[in-house]
Amino acid sequence: MPRPALPVAVLVSGYGSNLQALLDARAAGRLPVDFRLVASDRPEAQGLARARRAGVRAEAVAPGASADRAAWNEALGALLADSGAELVVLAGFMRVLAPELVRAWEGRMLNIHPSLLPRHRGLHTHRRALEAGDRMHGTSIHFVTEELDGGPVVLQARLPVLPGDDPEGLARRVQAREHDVYPRVVRWAAEGWLQWRAGRPWLYDRPLHRPVVV
Numbered sequence: 001m002p003r004p005a006l007p008v009a010v011l012v013s014g015y016g017s018n019l020q021a022l023l024d025a026r027a028a029g030r031l032p033v034d035f036r037l038v039a040s041d042r043p044e045a046q047g048l049a050r051a052r053r054a055g056v057r058a059e060a061v062a063p064g065a066s067a068d069r070a071a072w073n074e075a076l077g078a079l080l081a082d083s084g085a086e087l088v089v090l091a092g093f094m095r096v097l098a099p100e101l102v103r104a105w106e107g108r109m110l111n112i113h114p115s116l117l118p119r120h121r122g123l124h125t126h127r128r129a130l131e132a133g134d135r136m137h138g139t140s141i142h143f144v145t146e147e148l149d150g151g152p153v154v155l156q157a158r159l160p161v162l163p164g165d166d167p168e169g170l171a172r173r174v175q176a177r178e179h180d181v182y183p184r185v186v187r188w189a190a191e192g193w194l195q196w197r198a199g200r201p202w203l204y205d206r207p208l209h210r211p212v213v214v
């Protein structure tokens, strides 16, 4: 019997091009997931409109609508639980989640970060890679843990920094790679090849000691 589609929730804060790549992969029959929810901390996020266009439930959970940070995390946690998702995919989600929420989704929450982790955690990664004189740059898909941008990396897409690169051009090249690799890793999870066992990722029935590099 074919495996049922994996129920997935996606969190976005902005433009949502990675979300779009996931939606497109699903529409093309290349991603066996069931998008239960797209949620955003920003009601105006274009990602929410992309979800609605694709017929996916889209919800804003604005921090301003909650009494404090703890209440906002609880509201978001309740929405995720209620969605029936078994995997949460962060795609350009710009807020730090409370440790309790991250723990509740241990091994079931992925993020994409635009650098070759552990280099350049945090913001402005493209500018920082250029300033550091890095010869290689790229993007990392990792499991989310309480350590910001610090969870085990599943896959990295690497690309050379070219003479004359500026942060914007570099970001565009990195994002083009992201749109290729994020659906690939989510598909591994949906097909059961990527698992979380005893606090670490496993890929194809082996513990993943270092990221897949493409």
Ligand code: GRF
Binding pocket: 012, 013, 014, 015, 016, 017, 018, 019, 091, 092, 093, 112, 113, 114, 139, 175, 178
């Ligand atoms: C991506 O580059 C991702 O790595 C980072 O934020 C950006 C989101 O872009 N976390 P988009 O909203 O998916 O277009």
